Amino acid sequence: MKVSAVIGDNHFPRLLWWGAALLLAVFVYFYALDSQYIPKNGDEYPYTHITRMTAESGSMLPLRSGLSQMRNTKPPLLFWQGIASTDWGRDWTLWNLRFPSVVYTLLTAMLALLLAGKLSGSRETGFVAALVFLGFFSTYRYGRPFLTDPALAFWLFLPFFIILRGRPESFNSRLAVPLAVGLSVGVGLLYKSFVLVVPVCIALAWWYLRERNYRVREFLPRDGYKVILAGALALGVFSLWFLLDPDPAAVWKEFVLGENVGKLDPHSSGYLRKLLWSSTSIWSLALDFLANSGLFIFPTAALFFLAFRDGKALPGEKKLLWIWILTLFIFFAIPSQRSG
Secondary structure, X not given: OHHHHHHHOOHHHHHHHHHHHHHHHHHHHHOOOOOOOOOOOXXXXXXXXXXXXXXXXXXXXXXXXXXXXXXXXXXXXXXXXXXXHOOOOOOOOHHHHHHHHHHHHHHHHHHHHHHHHHHHOOHHHHHHHHHHHHHOHHHHHHOOOOOOHHHHHHHHHHXXXXXXXXXXXXXXXXXXXXXXXXXXXXXXXXXXXXXXXXXXXXXXXXXXXXXOOOOHHHHHHHHHHHHHHHHHHHXXXXXXXXXXXXXXXXXXXXXXXXXXXXXXXOOOOOHHHHHHOOOOOHHHHHHHHHHXXXXXXXXXXXXXXXXXXXXXXXOHHHHHHHHHHHHHHHHHHOOOOOOO
């Protein structure tokens, strides 16, 4: 009786169509994955080089490279992922290197599906969210190659997914949620950089503060330690790189100083000028929100307009998600080397 009622309301056939569309998206993401000509970022070449040389050394650390100043360019987790997926380089193919990236991208799409479905009360809205995420050009370009972006998107969004989907109980969790957030973010840091703990902790504190209606005296004793605990645990997970690497001084010099602090150097062009008037200015960074959407540029522009117009009337969950977006934008606008 229940099945026939669903079919009679035409919900079941629509869900079948959404499921078929999602299967098509999965096929597209795996299609030609072993090609050298898929849309990608040039960073994939040095990353594959470091992975192969490290695998050939027979040791996971230190990272190896034949390229000058291109060894500790990223934390080791991406390279360990490539070593595992290629069986220490014995089954070296682009497909084996890249398929974990697609898996991560599809997992992030699943988070979007589950969260949108929960917040809207509609399974169809969940499918729309997943398909739009996969339909963004930036997702397709950076979500398939052997890059840090797919894993980073998953591990940094997972904590906010957990908190938002479990609201309000998740906000009142004393240890379980903060520990889960710290571990998840820590894994993300081991893919990209320790500095990403900053926007995560800022957004997390902002979320907790808003949940307490911006009552600081209530926020500090109830939630302040949760943000500190999550951030400290994440940095603790990242610090395993220094503890396990036999040459931590090289990690400090090449990664911390060269790869991270070096991004604040305006290279004699002036920080303020580069911030406001260069090709990597804050304005170009803002426009990349639209450019990254590809064919979804007009719906994305409309989304920003409606959020700006109806800001005060937005549901609480949407405001929290906009806080995360705004925090990331401000944080990535700080370095002199900005990339959308």
